[in-house]
Amino acid sequence: MSETIAAISTALGEGAIGIVRLSGSEAFAIADKIIKLPKDKKIKNIDSHTINYGHVINPENKEKIEEIMLVKMAAPKTYTCEDIIEINCHGGIVTIQKILQLCLDNGARLAEPGEFTKRAFLNGRIDLSQAEAVIDFIKSKTTEASLLANNQIQGRLSSLIKKLRAEILDIIAVVEVNIDYPEYDDLEIETTKTILEKSVSIKESLENLLETSKQGKIIKEGLNTAIIGRPNVGKSSLLNNLLQENKAIVTDIAGTTRDVLEEYVNIKGVPIKLIDTAGIRDTEDVVEKIGVERSREVLKQADLVLFLINSNEKLTDKDKELLKLTEDKQTIIILNKLDLETKIDITEVESLGYNHPIIKTSMTTYQGIEDLEKSIRNLFFEGKTKPKDATYLSNTRQVNLITRALESLNEAINAAQAGLEVDMVLIDYTKTFNLLGEVIGENTSEELINELFSRFCLGK
Numbered sequence: 001m002s003e004t005i006a007a008i009s010t011a012l013g014e015g016a017i018g019i020v021r022l023s024g025s026e027a028f029a030i031a032d033k034i035i036k037l038p039k040d041k042k043i044k045n046i047d048s049h050t051i052n053y054g055h056v057i058n059p060e061n062k063e064k065i066e067e068i069m070l071v072k073m074a075a076p077k078t079y080t081c082e083d084i085i086e087i088n089c090h091g092g093i094v095t096i097q098k099i100l101q102l103c104l105d106n107g108a109r110l111a112e113p114g115e116f117t118k119r120a121f122l123n124g125r126i127d128l129s130q131a132e133a134v135i136d137f138i139k140s141k142t143t144e145a146s147l148l149a150n151n152q153i154q155g156r157l158s159s160l161i162k163k164l165r166a167e168i169l170d171i172i173a174v175v176e177v178n179i180d181y182p183e184y185d186d187l188e189i190e191t192t193k194t195i196l197e198k199s200v201s202i203k204e205s206l207e208n209l210l211e212t213s214k215q216g217k218i219i220k221e222g223l224n225t226a227i228i229g230r231p232n233v234g235k236s237s238l239l240n241n242l243l244q245e246n247k248a249i250v251t252d253i254a255g256t257t258r259d260v261l262e263e264y265v266n267i268k269g270v271p272i273k274l275i276d277t278a279g280i281r282d283t284e285d286v287v288e289k290i291g292v293e294r295s296r297e298v299l300k301q302a303d304l305v306l307f308l309i310n311s312n313e314k315l316t317d318k319d320k321e322l323l324k325l326t327e328d329k330q331t332i333i334i335l336n337k338l339d340l341e342t343k344i345d346i347t348e349v350e351s352l353g354y355n356h357p358i359i360k361t362s363m364t365t366y367q368g369i370e371d372l373e374k375s376i377r378n379l380f381f382e383g384k385t386k387p388k389d390a391t392y393l394s395n396t397r398q399v400n401l402i403t404r405a406l407e408s409l410n411e412a413i414n415a416a417q418a419g420l421e422v423d424m425v426l427i428d429y430t431k432t433f434n435l436l437g438e439v440i441g442e443n444t445s446e447e448l449i450n451e452l453f454s455r456f457c458l459g460k
């Protein structure tokens with residue numbers, strides 16, 4: 001733990017500046033060996049949390065390697081709670097690696113991915129849910145996703161979990177009193193009542209958390225959105241229009257798209273993973289056949305289906321057959337080719353469309369695209385809590401723990417209602433308490449902690 005670690009903390013590549021970061025008890029001493037400040041000042045003597053002009057030198061031959069700005073931050077008010085040095089240099093790859101190498105040659109060890117954040121966790125500055133949010137923050141693709149991650153870094157989830165644990169602890173205390181003073185019969189009736197009241201409110205909080213986490217997952221990972229329809233209805237054109245670039249090949253030949261194509265796009269704040277598929281039809285072409293099979297798979301996995309129909313033709317049996325597959329799916333029906341003569345019977349689409357919203361578009365004149373984008377946004381944000389106001393779980397580890405915590409809480413409630421022995425009830429409450437603790441990293445195994453932090457990038 002006492003080893004001083006070093007890494008390049010900026011993205012590798014050419015940039016205006018690059019930063020090498022050192023953390024640990026030897027950070028200042030190592031920096032003093034390789035950095036020369038004006039008037040030979042020593043780093044240990046300069047003020048903490050200041051930025052200072054200087055040069056990196058090769059200690060062996062005193063050669064000046066690079067002009068730098070040095071940031072000194074003394075423990076404990078730092079990211080890791082340890083002494084930190086940040087060396088800001090010009091952003092070329094060669095110099096920045098040379099500076100890192102000098103740090104390593106002079107006593108630092110190369111940091112593992114996520115090790116700075118891991119130290120922040122081990123030194124008690126942040127808990128596990130906050131550390132996980134740091135990964136989310138780095139990886140977030142939309143403003144909503146980064147807002148959400150930032151809320152968690154600020155400890156929104158942690159404080160909710162701590163509050164719930166404190167409440168469970170209260171319940172445990174009441175039950176303990178009951179065990180210690182069994183002779184008070186009146187107390188027993190009173191306690192079961194209070195226990196149940198408190199438990200129900202905790203239960204509701206956990207259920208809410210699981211419910212909103214579905215939305216959180218979408219904000220973080222993108223909504224799986226499949227573009228489905230017969231060949232030639234304009235699926236690839238829709239993908240290109242939503243992306244505002246020509247990613248997919250569009251031709252008037254039915255069966256142009258042979259394989260599944262995935263692209264990320266941010267539609268009015270909703271991160272979407274758009275999946276263009278091969279038009280579904282019966283075909284003898286071997287390659288196309290595989291494509292069609294994949295389209296059906298994609299349809300099954302989708303969170304949202306954009307179902308295209310050509311309004312310039314009558315509804316075909318194939319359209320109807322495909323429409324059936326969307327019965328249980330969140331779907332928007334798109335009547336495309338609005339610029340051509342409308343031959344489709346819209347009332348027929350309405351009657352077969354399972355109340356899915358219907359939008360008319362033209363991919364050549366861009367009519368209806370804005371309506372479609374609004375409709376997608378409304379499906380996911382209308383009437384629901386805005387991301388910045390909510391507390392979300394950020395990954396399956398957390399969802400899994402909360403689900404299990406809720407299960408044991410339900411068991412506790414059932415046991416209390418059934419009038420079981422108090423010590424039986426106690427086991428379930430204690431289990432709930434411990435599972436919630438794992439969300440914020442209490443009672444978490446070293447192995448799990450190592451695995452979690454290895455998901456970080458180098459230098460964080």
Ligand SMILES: Nc1nc2c(ncn2[C@@H]2O[C@H](COP(=O)(O)OP(=O)(O)OP(=O)(O)O)[C@@H](O)[C@H]2O)c(=O)[nH]1
Pocket residue numbers: 229230231232233234235236237238249250251252253254255256257258277278279280336337338339340361362363364365
């Ligand atoms: N007039 C008109 N033509 C369109 C419209 N949308 C697409 N098209 C044309 O229809 C043809 C097929 O479009 P694609 O986007 O390749 O259709 P697709 O559904 O991806 O077709 P497959 O990949 O074969 O399944 C192309 O010639 C497009 O230019 C539209 O709204 N109006």
Ligand SMILES: [Mg+2]
Pocket residue numbers: 235236237248249256257277278279
């Ligand atoms: Mg296509």
